[in-house]
Amino acid sequence: xxxxxxxxxxxxxxxxxxxxxxxxxxxxxxxxxxxxxxxxxxxxxxxxxxxxxxxxxxxxxxxxxxxxxxxxxxxxxxxxxxxxxxxxxxxxxxxxxxxxxxxxxxxxxxxxxxxxxxxxxxxxxxxxxxxxxxxxxxxxxxxxxxxxxxxxxxxxxxxxxxxxxxxxxxxxxxxxxxxxxxxxxxxxxxxxxxxxxxxxxxxxxxxxxxxxxxxxxxxxxxxxxxxxxxxxxxxxxxxxxxxxxxxxxxxxxxxxxxxxxxxxxxxxxxxxxxxxxxxxxxxxxxxxxxxxxxxxxxxxxxxxxxxxxxxxxxxxxxxxxxxxxxxxxxxxxxxxxxxxx
Amino acid sequence: xxxxxxxxxxxxxxxxxxxxxxxxxxxxxxxxxxxxxxxxxxxxxxxxxxxxxxxxxxxxxxxxxxxxxxxxxxxxxxxxxxxxxxxxxxxxxxxxxxxxxxxxxxxxxxxxxxxxxxxxxxxxxx
Numbered sequence: 001x002x003x004x005x006x007x008x009x010x011x012x013x014x015x016x017x018x019x020x021x022x023x024x025x026x027x028x029x030x031x032x033x034x035x036x037x038x039x040x041x042x043x044x045x046x047x048x049x050x051x052x053x054x055x056x057x058x059x060x061x062x063x064x065x066x067x068x069x070x071x072x073x074x075x076x077x078x079x080x081x082x083x084x085x086x087x088x089x090x091x092x093x094x095x096x097x098x099x100x101x102x103x104x105x106x107x108x109x110x111x112x113x114x115x116x117x118x119x120x121x122x123x124x125x126x127x128x129x130x131x132x133x134x135x136x137x138x139x140x141x142x143x144x145x146x147x148x149x150x151x152x153x154x155x156x157x158x159x160x161x162x163x164x165x166x167x168x169x170x171x172x173x174x175x176x177x178x179x180x181x182x183x184x185x186x187x188x189x190x191x192x193x194x195x196x197x198x199x200x201x202x203x204x205x206x207x208x209x210x211x212x213x214x215x216x217x218x219x220x221x222x223x224x225x226x227x228x229x230x231x232x233x234x235x236x237x238x239x240x241x242x243x244x245x246x247x248x249x250x251x252x253x254x255x256x257x258x259x260x261x262x263x264x265x266x267x268x269x270x271x272x273x274x275x276x277x278x279x280x281x282x283x284x285x286x287x288x289x290x291x292x293x294x295x296x297x298x299x300x301x302x303x304x305x306x307x308x309x310x311x312x313x314x315x316x317x318x319x320x321x322x323x324x325x326x327x328x329x330x331x332x333x334x335x336x337x338x339x340x341x
Numbered sequence: 342x343x344x345x346x347x348x349x350x351x352x353x354x355x356x357x358x359x360x361x362x363x364x365x366x367x368x369x370x371x372x373x374x375x376x377x378x379x380x381x382x383x384x385x386x387x388x389x390x391x392x393x394x395x396x397x398x399x400x401x402x403x404x405x406x407x408x409x410x411x412x413x414x415x416x417x418x419x420x421x422x423x424x425x426x427x428x429x430x431x432x433x434x435x436x437x438x439x440x441x442x443x444x445x446x447x448x449x450x451x452x453x454x455x456x457x458x459x460x461x462x463x464x465x466x467x
Contacts, residue, residue: 148358236457
């Protein structure tokens, strides 16, 4: 195995309850880190004290940076290794995740690589919905994107980067609410490659109730629209990505209108049978989800989560429509970063 | 993508990408840039796609059967629904492909008309 020098960057704001588990999972990696940096973004809890007690380097910006992007870019100045990996403070990695994801960098053109994301806890409706959603996205959409060399996002909760490239493009920007998507599309426009490694698995804590889910979806939906607005002219020249984004925005608007306006109207004014429209694609969606569930030995969990997928999809639709309306029509951009839990 | 609501046009688009993979890989094979690993991945995607198509075909057969045999005799209104579905089904099948085709053409046209603003893509963190 090639010995690579890697720094872990963990942005943290009030993460006292999860930071120790994250650091422990990094220490248990088959490919060790040269340095583990926790960016304590002026937390008001014991995040910094816990991290220091674990013996990792703790950085503290003079004032709260206001976003994950800000905290990560602050840490970038202190990175002295060829590679760095950004990991959310609530995310645990499978023991071989770093080794698997770093293999992508044998190709010199690769600037970033990400792995398979699965919720750590799957109890509430929202966590179950997200579990099914991730199984679908990471076992169907993303491997197809990877085949064409254009994963749409190098996931913010766990991604590896070449440090020099990251510095060259200015680090993580806080101009949008989805800094991971922003960075990925920026890398493509500069001619770099991004990889998705399904064998590298990470486990973030997902929102367990509607209150926190709403904050996360608000960020994601506005972030997507803001990135389309920021990058549309550049990504038009990136093959495959342009189509994936165009189809994504089409689905975001049309599917949302269908779920929230057209189907209820048809059910109300024409016939209640139109409510079956909510289920029409469920068998098709179920195939990749259940296959991924079988592969992971989690068939029961996958099948029980399917109804929750339908629920979370409706919530996604509401937030997406609101974001499109707010950003494109009203011209009101979301500027304040709120944590999802 | 997680957080996006739709699987409609997106689903069809990704299904078409799976079909396109085989064509693309043959082209790569001719240029000696293909690999067994990639063909294995394509075979897996085709298998998944075949199951999805089979499941959807089964679903549409079941809907038609249910409307014809269970529901339509009950009330005239349901017969109207059945006729309505019969009428709109071809449109529902053709429309996504038309939209995708138009999107593809417009995007290609845009690549000729617009120059990439490479200087403006560099993020400026503050």
